[in-house]
Amino acid sequence: MIYNKKWTLKYKGKITDTDLSDKINISPEISQILNNRGIDNEKDAEIFMNPSLEYLRDPFLMKDMKKATDRIKKAIENNERIYIYGDYDVDGVSSTSILYLYFKSIDFSVKYYIPNRLEEGYGVNEDAIRKIYDDGCDLIITVDCGITSVKEVEIAKELGIDVIITDHHECQSEIPDAFAIVNPKQKDCHYPFDMLCGCGVAFKMIQALTDEEEFKKSMFDYLEIVTLATICDIVPLVDENRIIVKNGLKLMKEGKNIGLRELIKVCGIETQKIGSSHIGYSVGPRINASGRLGYSYLGVQLFTTDIQEEAKEIANILEAKNIERQMIESKMYKEAEDIISSDERYKDDKVLVIAKEGWQHGIIGIVASKLTEKYYKPTILLTIEDNEATGSARSIKGFSIFDALVSCKDLMNKFGGHEQAAGLSLDAKNILELRERVNEIADYNLTKKDLIENVKVEYELSEYSVSLSLVDDLHKLEPFGLSNPSPRFIMRDLLLTNVYKMGKNKQHLKIIVEKEKSYECVGFNMAYMADDFQVGDKVDVLFQVDENNFNNERKVQFLMKDIRLSHPKLSSSNNLSLKLFEKISPRDKDSLYSINTNNTNNEDLEVNIKGTKDINIFDYIKEDTLIIANTLNGFYRAISDISLTEFEYDINFNYIDEKNEKVQLIFSPNIDKIDLKRYNSIILYDYLYNKGEYSYLNKNMLNSENIIKYYDNEDKIYLKNIIDNLIPNREEFISIYKQMLVKKELNIELIELKKIFNILPLKIFVILKIFKELDLLKFDINYNENIINIKLLEKPDKKLNLNESAILNNMKQLKQEYAKSY
Numbered sequence: 001m002i003y004n005k006k007w008t009l010k011y012k013g014k015i016t017d018t019d020l021s022d023k024i025n026i027s028p029e030i031s032q033i034l035n036n037r038g039i040d041n042e043k044d045a046e047i048f049m050n051p052s053l054e055y056l057r058d059p060f061l062m063k064d065m066k067k068a069t070d071r072i073k074k075a076i077e078n079n080e081r082i083y084i085y086g087d088y089d090v091d092g093v094s095s096t097s098i099l100y101l102y103f104k105s106i107d108f109s110v111k112y113y114i115p116n117r118l119e120e121g122y123g124v125n126e127d128a129i130r131k132i133y134d135d136g137c138d139l140i141i142t143v144d145c146g147i148t149s150v151k152e153v154e155i156a157k158e159l160g161i162d163v164i165i166t167d168h169h170e171c172q173s174e175i176p177d178a179f180a181i182v183n184p185k186q187k188d189c190h191y192p193f194d195m196l197c198g199c200g201v202a203f204k205m206i207q208a209l210t211d212e213e214e215f216k217k218s219m220f221d222y223l224e225i226v227t228l229a230t231i232c233d234i235v236p237l238v239d240e241n242r243i244i245v246k247n248g249l250k251l252m253k254e255g256k257n258i259g260l261r262e263l264i265k266v267c268g269i270e271t272q273k274i275g276s277s278h279i280g281y282s283v284g285p286r287i288n289a290s291g292r293l294g295y296s297y298l299g300v301q302l303f304t305t306d307i308q309e310e311a312k313e314i315a316n317i318l319e320a321k322n323i324e325r326q327m328i329e330s331k332m333y334k335e336a337e338d339i340i341s342s343d344e345r346y347k348d349d350k351v352l353v354i355a356k357e358g359w360q361h362g363i364i365g366i367v368a369s370k371l372t373e374k375y376y377k378p379t380i381l382l383t384i385e386d387n388e389a390t391g392s393a394r395s396i397k398g399f400s401i402f403d404a405l406v407s408c409k410d411l412m413n414k415f416g417g418h419e420q421a422a423g424l425s426l427d428a429k430n431i432l433e434l435r436e437r438v439n440e441i442a443d444y445n446l447t448k449k450d451l452i453e454n455v456k457v458e459y460e461l462s463e464y465s466v467s468l469s470l471v472d473d474l475h476k477l478e479p480f481g482l483s484n485p486s487p488r489f490i491m492r493d494l495l496l497t498n499v500y501k502m503g504k505n506k507q508h509l510k511i512i513v514e515k516e517k518s519y520e521c522v523g524f525n526m527a528y529m530a531d532d533f534q535v536g537d538k539v540d541v542l543f544q545v546d547e548n549n550f551n552n553e554r555k556v557q558f559l560m561k562d563i564r565l566s567h568p569k570l571s572s573s574n575n576l577s578l579k580l581f582e583k584i585s586p587r588d589k590d591s592l593y594s595i596n597t598n599n600t601n602n603e604d605l606e607v608n609i610k611g612t613k614d615i616n617i618f619d620y621i622k623e624d625t626l627i628i629a630n631t632l633n634g635f636y637r638a639i640s641d642i643s644l645t646e647f648e649y650d651i652n653f654n655y656i657d658e659k660n661e662k663v664q665l666i667f668s669p670n671i672d673k674i675d676l677k678r679y680n681s682i683i684l685y686d687y688l689y690n691k692g693e694y695s696y697l698n699k700n701m702l703n704s705e706n707i708i709k710y711y712d713n714e715d716k717i718y719l720k721n722i723i724d725n726l727i728p729n730r731e732e733f734i735s736i737y738k739q740m741l742v743k744k745e746l747n748i749e750l751i752e753l754k755k756i757f758n759i760l761p762l763k764i765f766v767i768l769k770i771f772k773e774l775d776l777l778k779f780d781i782n783y784n785e786n787i788i789n790i791k792l793l794e795k796p797d798k799k800l801n802l803n804e805s806a807i808l809n810n811m812k813q814l815k816q817e818y819a820k821s822y
Contacts, residue, residue: 087143087144102222146167146176150174227249230244234481267282339356361383393422455488682706689818716822726763
């Protein structure tokens with residue numbers, strides 16, 4: 001079975017009470033999540049769950065902070081003209097806003113400048129410096145930018161303008177010759193925490209500019225905005241970032257900042273329940289949307305106004321801009337998908353390079369991210385204008401898109417970025433060569449395994465743990481983000497009772513699944529998966545636990561992040577199941593089910609066959625483990641379990657000649673064909689066909705205690721169904737032969753077999769193999785294309801005698817031995 005994503009459990013056992021859960025009065029489920037994050041004692045748990053603002057660090061530990069603040073105080077004393085130079089994303093807009101609010105609070109007039117994304121691009125630029133100079137500026141304070149602006153700072157100095165840089169981006173080999181640089185990522189900066197966002201650095205500057213006692217009160221004027229920026233800039237939510245966001249989210253419930261309060265209203269978020277996900281997925285994108293469309297000033301105006309009507313008006317404009325952005329994004333995404341589906345080569349390309357005329361510059365990065373998330377492939381998206389292609393690149397773990405572009409720099413007009421994201425421009429005539437070359441690089445650096453996203457899961461959530469209390473408890477672990485991700489769980493073997501698409505453009509997926517209880521699962525932008533499942537399938541679901549409030553009725557809802565088939569409703573409509581059926585039926589007259597069938601003795605009948613599922617199977621799945629399954633149910637159970645471990649595995653229908661360290665899963669094998677001494681342990685996911693096979697295992701394993709029987713009495717039913725349906729009756733033989741007399745030759749998809757012959761697939765394969773043995777027909781199966789070709793041979797001279805079939809006689813013996821054993 002091929003999954004689009006790999007799921008890996010952080011904790012593989014059952015959830016039980018712990019010392020920590022008892023000491024600080026939290027549920028075992030929450031305690032385990034803390035443990036997964038390395039928090040296993042009372043003190044660390046208390047700090048994590050209740051981070052106090054008292055733990056904020058001394059801002060003067062940051063390099064150049066005193067120098068910068070002294071220069072600002074001097075400018076205030078001398079009534080100099082100060083400009084705040086920001087950026088157009090949430091972090092830049094927020095940084096500009098809080099610094100502007102600080103100066104407003106001390107009644108000192110300053111101006112701000114944010115470059116137009118569509119016309120000026122990112123960062124400090126020369127034209128902007130000259131405009132600011134013409135306005136009589138004496139001091140520029142950059143926020144969330146400037147650390148790479150070597151040339152621009154030099155121009156400002158030549159014009160007589162001092163520049164203070166506050167930034168958080170990585171420093172390059174050459175640092176600007178600014179009056180002061182406040183950036184915790186500088187090599188010679190000894191500030192203990194270097195993961196602040198740009199707004200966080202500006203916040204620390206305000207802290208340094210303010211009297212200590214006064215800051216304890218005034219910090220609340222900025223905290224909501226810093227929280228917004230910290231969440232949206234996806235910095236690790238640990239240390240000061242966690243302190244800021246945890247307390248900022250509490251403050252948002254009061255709505256101290258008028259502009260943010262109105263924007264939250266426009267988003268339709270219930271203020272008392274606001275969380276980091278609301279900020280990241282609803283509030284932040286509305287600020288970003290204005291920047292992407294060239295209206296970054298709107299965000300600063302919103303956060304700095306103290307007039308409610310103005311705040312309401314701006315919030316509505318931002319909502320309109322966001323709707324405009326969504327429409328442009330949706331159209332662009334569909335066009336990109338159409339390009340992918342129209343070119344078969346994209347299936348094999350490890351890097352998606354997609355270009356089209358007329359795409360919006362500011363939206364391209366979002367669409368590139370969505371395509372990367374869906375296909376889990378690095379993506380380069382380009383818009384073509386005047387024979388030049390400009391765009392954005394996004395990557396996956398383990399592949400530096402920046403390094404790939406460096407290798408293709410002779411094709412570029414301009415490019416820059418880092419391992420996971422980059423911007424670029426090149427002549428349109430070079431696009432095809434760029435596609436060829438980055439894919440050559442990816443072919444060398446990325447394996448098929450690298451193109452499967454590895455999703456970390458907290459643990460397998462039991463049904464009795466699912467409740468609104470769990471939802472409330474999970475909120476205590478907020479804020480969620482980098483280094484403290486939203487907890488994800490799995491539930492397996494759920495019956496799919498409903499599946500449909502929803503949303504204005506039918507882009508979202510909604511399913512209803514049930515076990516003992518019924519669960520509603522919503523998957524945003526997952527509608528493309530709907531056709532892979534049908535009602536009646538058994539599925540495994542990966543999700544976040546959330547709640548749905550409708551008509552004042554509060555109930556648990558799963559936010560689905562992935563879904564996969566655990567067992568198809570109809571085996572006859574599933575190609576993998578048909579492949580398994582074909583392997584259950586005999587491969588040749590000498591090979592299958594011949595061991596111990598003629599010499600079963602009393603010792604064999606006394607062998608212990610009892611199994612149990614009351615164990616943690618993950619304790620037994622290791623390297624050099626052999627797993628044996630004899631039924632579809634056992635096979636799918638085994639795949640589901642192995643896929644949750646860190647181990648690679650092979651699925652085999654024949655026998656392994658070479659030793660390797662992967663977990664081996666063999667389906668319906670001849671036990672005596674296996675080199676048993678090769679394995680440390682063997683796990684049986686099904687009953688074996690007879691007690692003679694158990695006896696053989698016991699005698700040939702180095703340690704029979706390493707044979708784990710992972711089944712129970714209910715699993716006998718599955719094996720019995722195979723035995724009951726293994727031997728066709730005479731009428732079924734005649735039916736298939738008569739149809740082949742008419743058709744002569746068939747070349748069909750495997751899933752059509754049952755429809756044509758109206759016989760169970762297992763029996764069809766048995767009959768075909770017996771007819772092949774008796775030279776009545778021949779057949780071949782192409783599993784790559786899931787096609788079977790059946791061709792009738794010339795009618796034999798003698799009358800057909802089924803009793804001459806060694807395969808059929810062998811199966812009859814198998815059935816007899818099964819009956820003796822069970």
